[in-house]
Amino acid sequence: MMEETMSKTNKSLLAVILFIAANIAGALHAGPIIHGAGASFPYPVYSQWAHKYNQITGVKINYQSVGSGAGIRQIKAKTVDFGASDAPMKAEELDESGLIQFPMVIGGVVPVVNIKGINPGDLHLDSKTLTEIFLGKIKTWDDPAIIALNPGIKLPSKAITVVHRADGSGTTWIFTHYLSAVSSEWKERIGTGKAVSWPVGVGGKGNEGVASYVQRIKGSIGYVEYAYALQNKLSHILLQNRAGEYVPPSTETFMAAAEGADWEHSAGFYVVLVDQPGKKSWPITGASFIILYKEQDDAVHAETLLNFFDWCYKHGDEIAIGLDYVPIPDSVVEIIKSAWIKEIKSNGKQVWH
Amino acid sequence: MQSCSLKTRKAIDQSVKVIASLSAVIGLITIVWILLTVTGRGIGALNLKFFTEVPTPPGIPGGGLVNAIVGTVIMTIIAAVISLPIGLLAGTYLAEIGKGTRFAEVVRFVTNILIGVPSIIVGIFIYALLVVPMRGFSGYAGAVALAVIMLPIVVRTTEDMLNLVPDSLRESALALGASRWQVTLNVVFRSAKRGLLTGVLLAVARVSGETAPLLFTALNSAYWFSSLKEPLANLTVTIFNYAMSPYQDWQQKAWGASLLITVGVLFLTITARLIMKRQGKQL
Amino acid sequence: MPAVWAVWDVWDENSPDRIIKPVAGDRVFRWITAVCAAAIPVLMAGLVCVMVFNSHLALKKFGLGFLTSTAWNPIAQEYGALSSIFGTGVSTLIAMLIAMPMGLAVALFLVEWAPPKVEAFFGTAIELLAAVPSIIYGMWGLFVFAPFMADHVQPLLGRYLGFLPLFKGPPMGIGMLTTGIILALMILPFISSVSRDVFKMVPSVLKESAYGLGATNWEVTKGVILPYALHGIIGAGFLGLGRALGETMAVTFVIGNSHRLSASLFETGNSIASTLANEFTEASEPLYLHALVALGLVLFLITVTSQIAAQLWLRHIIKKAGGK
Numbered sequence: 001m002m003e004e005t006m007s008k009t010n011k012s013l014l015a016v017i018l019f020i021a022a023n024i025a026g027a028l029h030a031g032p033i034i035h036g037a038g039a040s041f042p043y044p045v046y047s048q049w050a051h052k053y054n055q056i057t058g059v060k061i062n063y064q065s066v067g068s069g070a071g072i073r074q075i076k077a078k079t080v081d082f083g084a085s086d087a088p089m090k091a092e093e094l095d096e097s098g099l100i101q102f103p104m105v106i107g108g109v110v111p112v113v114n115i116k117g118i119n120p121g122d123l124h125l126d127s128k129t130l131t132e133i134f135l136g137k138i139k140t141w142d143d144p145a146i147i148a149l150n151p152g153i154k155l156p157s158k159a160i161t162v163v164h165r166a167d168g169s170g171t172t173w174i175f176t177h178y179l180s181a182v183s184s185e186w187k188e189r190i191g192t193g194k195a196v197s198w199p200v201g202v203g204g205k206g207n208e209g210v211a212s213y214v215q216r217i218k219g220s221i222g223y224v225e226y227a228y229a230l231q232n233k234l235s236h237i238l239l240q241n242r243a244g245e246y247v248p249p250s251t252e253t254f255m256a257a258a259e260g261a262d263w264e265h266s267a268g269f270y271v272v273l274v275d276q277p278g279k280k281s282w283p284i285t286g287a288s289f290i291i292l293y294k295e296q297d298d299a300v301h302a303e304t305l306l307n308f309f310d311w312c313y314k315h316g317d318e319i320a321i322g323l324d325y326v327p328i329p330d331s332v333v334e335i336i337k338s339a340w341i342k343e344i345k346s347n348g349k350q351v352w353h
Numbered sequence: 354m355q356s357c358s359l360k361t362r363k364a365i366d367q368s369v370k371v372i373a374s375l376s377a378v379i380g381l382i383t384i385v386w387i388l389l390t391v392t393g394r395g396i397g398a399l400n401l402k403f404f405t406e407v408p409t410p411p412g413i414p415g416g417g418l419v420n421a422i423v424g425t426v427i428m429t430i431i432a433a434v435i436s437l438p439i440g441l442l443a444g445t446y447l448a449e450i451g452k453g454t455r456f457a458e459v460v461r462f463v464t465n466i467l468i469g470v471p472s473i474i475v476g477i478f479i480y481a482l483l484v485v486p487m488r489g490f491s492g493y494a495g496a497v498a499l500a501v502i503m504l505p506i507v508v509r510t511t512e513d514m515l516n517l518v519p520d521s522l523r524e525s526a527l528a529l530g531a532s533r534w535q536v537t538l539n540v541v542f543r544s545a546k547r548g549l550l551t552g553v554l555l556a557v558a559r560v561s562g563e564t565a566p567l568l569f570t571a572l573n574s575a576y577w578f579s580s581l582k583e584p585l586a587n588l589t590v591t592i593f594n595y596a597m598s599p600y601q602d603w604q605q606k607a608w609g610a611s612l613l614i615t616v617g618v619l620f621l622t623i624t625a626r627l628i629m630k631r632q633g634k635q636l
Numbered sequence: 637m638p639a640v641w642a643v644w645d646v647w648d649e650n651s652p653d654r655i656i657k658p659v660a661g662d663r664v665f666r667w668i669t670a671v672c673a674a675a676i677p678v679l680m681a682g683l684v685c686v687m688v689f690n691s692h693l694a695l696k697k698f699g700l701g702f703l704t705s706t707a708w709n710p711i712a713q714e715y716g717a718l719s720s721i722f723g724t725g726v727s728t729l730i731a732m733l734i735a736m737p738m739g740l741a742v743a744l745f746l747v748e749w750a751p752p753k754v755e756a757f758f759g760t761a762i763e764l765l766a767a768v769p770s771i772i773y774g775m776w777g778l779f780v781f782a783p784f785m786a787d788h789v790q791p792l793l794g795r796y797l798g799f800l801p802l803f804k805g806p807p808m809g810i811g812m813l814t815t816g817i818i819l820a821l822m823i824l825p826f827i828s829s830v831s832r833d834v835f836k837m838v839p840s841v842l843k844e845s846a847y848g849l850g851a852t853n854w855e856v857t858k859g860v861i862l863p864y865a866l867h868g869i870i871g872a873g874f875l876g877l878g879r880a881l882g883e884t885m886a887v888t889f890v891i892g893n894s895h896r897l898s899a900s901l902f903e904t905g906n907s908i909a910s911t912l913a914n915e916f917t918e919a920s921e922p923l924y925l926h927a928l929v930a931l932g933l934v935l936f937l938i939t940v941t942s943q944i945a946a947q948l949w950l951r952h953i954i955k956k957a958g959g960k
Binding site for chain 2: 661662664665666668669670672673674675676677679680682683686687689690737738741742744745746749750758761762764765767768769770771772773774775776778779780821824825828852853854855857878881882883884885889909912913916917929932935936939940942943944946947
């Protein structure tokens with residue numbers, strides 16, 4: 001008996017000791033930690049910003065790439081400090097929940113393919129063929145419509161596997177917004193949304209999942225944020241824009257699309273950058289937004305949070321451009337900061353100065 | 354019976370033997386294939402950094418999964434601390450005290466059902482029960498989810514092992530004037546010690562490989578935890594996230610983590626079996 | 637059961653001078669253990685209540701139609717469980733069709749035909765299959781087995797059996813067939829180990845008489861062992877079934893995540909568990925979340941029903957064996 005209760009006591013004692021040790025170890029590593037969750041679209045740049053910021057200031061930003069839908073849900077449930085979404089919330093919805101949203105970075109959604117012999121930038125597609133591929137109407141790569149746009153490229157008679165998102169995604173929102181804008185059939189049948197009823201295809205989780213499937217499945221086509229295409233060496237296409245030009249995705253073409261945006265007069269910074277005019281504009285450009293509560297419980301915590309975003313605006317440009325994102329222009333940053341001053345309060349006192 | 358010739362009957366007999374052997378060989382090939390894959394792909398990731406550093410963002414090389422390893426260990430230990438006492442005592446009730454009662458029958462029935470509940474349902478349950486009211490994902494929620502999965506397993510194995518102890522032992526102890534609870538703790542437990550330990554090890558092995566219940570409770574984190582009330586890094590959800598990612602570096606780390614978990618689970622399982630074998634020999 | 641166990645407080649009546657008075661320690665011990673035992677049904681009841689409470693919006697809106705609708709449209713807020721149920725059903729069916737015969741064959745091999753050393757070796761190897769965590773199956777499935785299926789198995793099936801609607805479509809590797817096969821490998825050890833135990837229990841006398849009459853090994857198996865062990869085999873089947881229905885991680889990795897019903901096994905789909913794993917943290921509207929919990933409730937009911945059936949079946953066997 002002694003043996004039994006002793007070993008049981010020993011076990012519990014060990015557990016308690018470990019527990020205390022763990023908490024001490026944790027406390028030693030403690031610095032302020034900020035939790036965010038949401039879009040996978042900006043994850044490559046957010047994670048590098050957070051890493052650099054942590055090296056400089058010791059503040060931890062724990063950003064989980066779970067998809068825009070999850071990001072909105074979590075900030076609404078107050079399980080995180082900030083949410084991130086590429087699908088901007090409408091002003092009424094923001095006001096209803098007491099949230100404020102502002103753009104953090106701009107990027108491009110890029111169709112990518114896995115076809116033998118096709119390199120990045122080889123394949124040309126226009127809005128019609130792209131839509132029909134995603135509608136399931138064009139089923140093989142050697143379809144006449146595709147060949148017509150790509151004389152001189154040998155296309156195999158392989159079946160097309162469409163890869164879309166399985167989770168609630170702002171990237172999907174931007175992409176379907178584009179498809180709805182260029183195709184009335186898409187608009188009527190499928191529509192715009194973070195998760196839609198896809199007529200064909202396989203679902204990947206996050207931009208990561210789509211990139212992963214496109215890597216594996218021969219003859220596949222998917223859509224990802226450009227950084228994912230670059231980091232994983234996927235073959236992007238050249239897409240025809242509104243002005244009739246075939247443009248590649250790049251910081252330059254994303255910036256061209258963002259040029260005409262009217263941030264100042266859009267409530268909640270609700271601006272959509274798809275199908276923009278301009279010879280150099282990339283047709284599927286989008287901004288990614290941060291969402292927080294206007295009323296913050298802890299003023300110090302809120303200020304730490306805003307300091308991070310401020311740093312990203314001021315010092316994060318190089319990292320962003322290195323990943324082919326477009327930083328928010330300084331003029332817009334000014335407007336954002338005045339919104340912070342006006343809207344974000346803690347117990348009645350403004351947080352940002 | 355059949356009017357087949359002896360030749361046909363022998364032929365059928367042989368072919369069935371071949372099919373049966375083939376099936377066994379397929380089983381063998383599968384486990385060997387899996388173990389070779391996990392070892393081959395994972396061993397390259399298990400360097401010193403893996404065990405001492407926290408992850409770096411994609412695009413920045415290096416980093417490790419020490420926070421996830423620690424997180425998994427902590428949650429498993431807390432889950433064990435919660436479920437073992439309750440499970441052992443409940444199993445004791447079923448085998449020793451309430452034997453034959455209607456109540457024990459009901460509990461036994463429900464325990465068997467609970468063992469079969471998919472772990473993702475347990476995750477949803479704890480999400481609604483703890484994560485939402487606590488306003489956040491936490492290591493605690495993850496540990497409780499694992500405890501809920503462990504509990505019925507511990508109850509069942511405890512009951513089975515205690516039932517194996519012969520009544521003569523109990524009778525002798527009672528004849529010597531011991532009270533019921535003394536008999537149970539001193540004599541019965543001691544005699545079933547090995548079996549109970551086996552049950553515990555198997556339950557721990559089972560939950561340390563679980564992913565689904567942690568998806569909505571502990572979530573994951575890229576940092577050392579500062580408190581268990583926060584999302585807690587753990588190996589299994591990390592494997593899930595990293596494996597589905599397109600980054601080579603992350604995929605390799607996922608394999609390293611897979612190797613670690615596989616080695617851990619197999620170690621616990623094989624240890625449990627060896628203990629049981631020794632018990633068998635002693636009896 | 638000896639009389640000593642019949643009553644907690646009093647010794648058996650044959651020795652009236654050995655009455656043990658209830659000790660305070662005994663009462664406390666009894667009370668503590670009873671409370672712990674009660675934790676189990678309380679937990680179960682709590683689980684059911686929480687699930688129902690968190691799915692009532694969807695249950696109210698869609699009613700029983702939830703089970704027959706193939707819609708899954710988060711924009712239009714139309715949700716139906718059919719495509720997920722279909723995926724769970726088909727993948728489990730494939731798994732059972734493969735694993736049951738295979739598991740029985742392996743058990744037969746181990747019990748009847750393998751020499752002891754071979755039995756020990758193969759027996760251990762197959763039981764290790766049960767110890768491997770499901771996420772490892774998922775990893776292996778996605779990175780190794782699915783490409784193997786895509787490059788070697790599916791093209792062959794497509795070429796020779798492609799006229800069947802079962803094998804139409806491009807060989808992607810991931811999809812229903814691969815999922816079914818991986819599930820079969822996961823439940824194989826459960827079926828084979830239970831069958832092994834049951835086969836060992838067949839009295840040698842029965843087998844020997846059959847051999848004495850000149851039966852071959854297979855005839856003895858078919859005519860003596862299998863009928864005798866039938867009940868146990870069905871029990872093994874229930875065990876495997878329960879495991880396959882609830883399996884999440886391995887399925888999520890390779891099923892392809894599309895809400896679609898398709899006749900082809902090469903196509904992707906969704907199971908209830910994989911839908912939950914993928915979409916639960918994403919559901920941003922209450923109705924979406926409730927629809928997902930309702931889906932979980934459906935899975936819960938399916939597994940509980942099969943568990944109850946298994947328990948009742950086991951009782952039936954025990955009664956029968958007791959009767960014999």
